[in-house]
Amino acid sequence: MTTLVPASALSELNPLPRLLMGPGPINADPRVLRAMSAQLLGQFDPQFREYMRDTQALYRGVFETTNAQTLCIDGTARSAIETVMVSLVEPGDRVLVASFGRFGQLKAEIARRVGAEVRVIEAEWGTVFDIARIEAEIRAFSPKLLACCQGDTSTTMLQPLAELGALCRRHGVMLQVDATASLCGTPLPVDAWQIDCVTGALQKCLAGPSGIAPITLSDALCDVVMRRRHIEEGLRPADYRPGAGRIIPTNYFDLAMIIDYWSERALNHHTEATSMLYAARECARIFLQEGHAAVYARHALASRAIVSALEAMNLRVFGDQANKMPNVTGIWIPEGVSGDRVRSAMLDEFNIEIGTSFGPLHGRIWRIGAMGYNARRDAVLTTIAALETVLAGEHHRFTRGAGIDAARAIYQQG
Numbered sequence: 001m002t003t004l005v006p007a008s009a010l011s012e013l014n015p016l017p018r019l020l021m022g023p024g025p026i027n028a029d030p031r032v033l034r035a036m037s038a039q040l041l042g043q044f045d046p047q048f049r050e051y052m053r054d055t056q057a058l059y060r061g062v063f064e065t066t067n068a069q070t071l072c073i074d075g076t077a078r079s080a081i082e083t084v085m086v087s088l089v090e091p092g093d094r095v096l097v098a099s100f101g102r103f104g105q106l107k108a109e110i111a112r113r114v115g116a117e118v119r120v121i122e123a124e125w126g127t128v129f130d131i132a133r134i135e136a137e138i139r140a141f142s143p144k145l146l147a148c149c150q151g152d153t154s155t156t157m158l159q160p161l162a163e164l165g166a167l168c169r170r171h172g173v174m175l176q177v178d179a180t181a182s183l184c185g186t187p188l189p190v191d192a193w194q195i196d197c198v199t200g201a202l203q204k205c206l207a208g209p210s211g212i213a214p215i216t217l218s219d220a221l222c223d224v225v226m227r228r229r230h231i232e233e234g235l236r237p238a239d240y241r242p243g244a245g246r247i248i249p250t251n252y253f254d255l256a257m258i259i260d261y262w263s264e265r266a267l268n269h270h271t272e273a274t275s276m277l278y279a280a281r282e283c284a285r286i287f288l289q290e291g292h293a294a295v296y297a298r299h300a301l302a303s304r305a306i307v308s309a310l311e312a313m314n315l316r317v318f319g320d321q322a323n324k325m326p327n328v329t330g331i332w333i334p335e336g337v338s339g340d341r342v343r344s345a346m347l348d349e350f351n352i353e354i355g356t357s358f359g360p361l362h363g364r365i366w367r368i369g370a371m372g373y374n375a376r377r378d379a380v381l382t383t384i385a386a387l388e389t390v391l392a393g394e395h396h397r398f399t400r401g402a403g404i405d406a407a408r409a410i411y412q413q414g
């Protein structure tokens with residue numbers, strides 16, 4: 001049989017070096033790419049087990065937690081969200097989702113697929129929840145789990161979380177936080193804020209590729225999951241007793257088996273995604289070497305520079321500014337300007353990617369991200385300069401140079 005392989009498919013991989021200034025993914029820190037090119041190892045190699053232990057310790061530092069079960073799920077961010085839900089929630093359990101954007105909807109969707117009784121409360125896109133509203137819903141619904149985003153990238157909003165964990169503990173509710181887009185861009189001290197589970201990703205503020213998701217889990221949450229522990233045939237130790245709880249209805253995302261795999265017992269599960277583990281380890285090292293406070297300040301500075309530039313360019317920033325994510329900024333697309341044409345010109349002429357959003361905001365806002373490796377002065381100034389040129393071509397009314405001057409002034413003030 002002859003298979004027709006087009007010549008283009010045989011050409012060498014050589015993507016244009018884009019500057020990724022959208023809502024993520026972003027450009028990886030070159031150190032991460034170098035770490036990923038290290039030679040492969042098997043997951044039972046003593047060197048590799050040490051890298052796994054290092055990675056756990058590093059992410060305890062990132063998450064500011066002592067949680068023993070701090071590890072990585074092989075898959076993109078939603079794989080970690082799904083792993084936790086499918087392993088914790090049983091059909092008929094109540095799950096409350098506090099949704100303020102598309103990624104709140106994602107958690108409701110996953111919980112429904114797991115068979116939970118799901119109640120979704122919504123905050124208008126561009127706003128976040130008042131904690132009293134969440135408390136009233138918890139009282140009325142008595143959920144097993146409350147799930148929400150810290151930062152919902154689709155709306156660029158950041159839910160304040162400092163009080164939420166304590167509130168959930170008072171009511172006997174577990175709290176699952178999706179910090180895919182906010183982890184390492186803004187504070188998230190997991191133990192101090194009493195959060196049972198946080199899931200993250202590398203491709204935003206951690207300056208790495210998507211494909212592996214760091215997570216941290218409280219002992220209380222793990223106890224519930226471990227009651228459902230059923231070890232796969234062929235791996236069962238002599239003293240094996242299956243958990244009393246219902247079997248977790250997935251093999252790949254079975255958190256009990258994944259915990260066993262990461263433990264000193266090293267029970268086999270999947271073949272580790274070696275290069276992704278190297279990436280996760282390097283991302284955490286880079287973050288911790290710079291330090292929590294310095295990284296958060298770098299993201300906040302980039303945010304101030306971008307907002308100030310946009311306002312100087314006669315553009316309107318989207319959403320409640322008091323609760324804006326520092327690493328992503330939404331901008332109303334001005335009347336008479338083609339949002340798609342602007343994004344295409346940015347990409348085709350300047351090699352800069354910016355985003356739009358989803359659902360009701362699709363085509364109505366742009367989103368500019370400055371996060372991780374790209375939360376840098378040069379990346380921000382280059383993006384603003386290009387946007388000014390493109391918007392002038394669209395006959396948007398503003399003073400040429402005002403945006404770039406405003407952004408530079410913020411950086412000069414520091």
Ligand SMILES: Cc1ncc(COP(=O)(O)O)c(C=O)c1O
Nearest residue numbers: 076077078103151152153180181
């Ligand atoms: C807040 C949030 N949650 C979940 C996801 C899903 O992540 P992934 O595409 O890595 O599965 C994203 C992706 O952008 C996100 O921003």
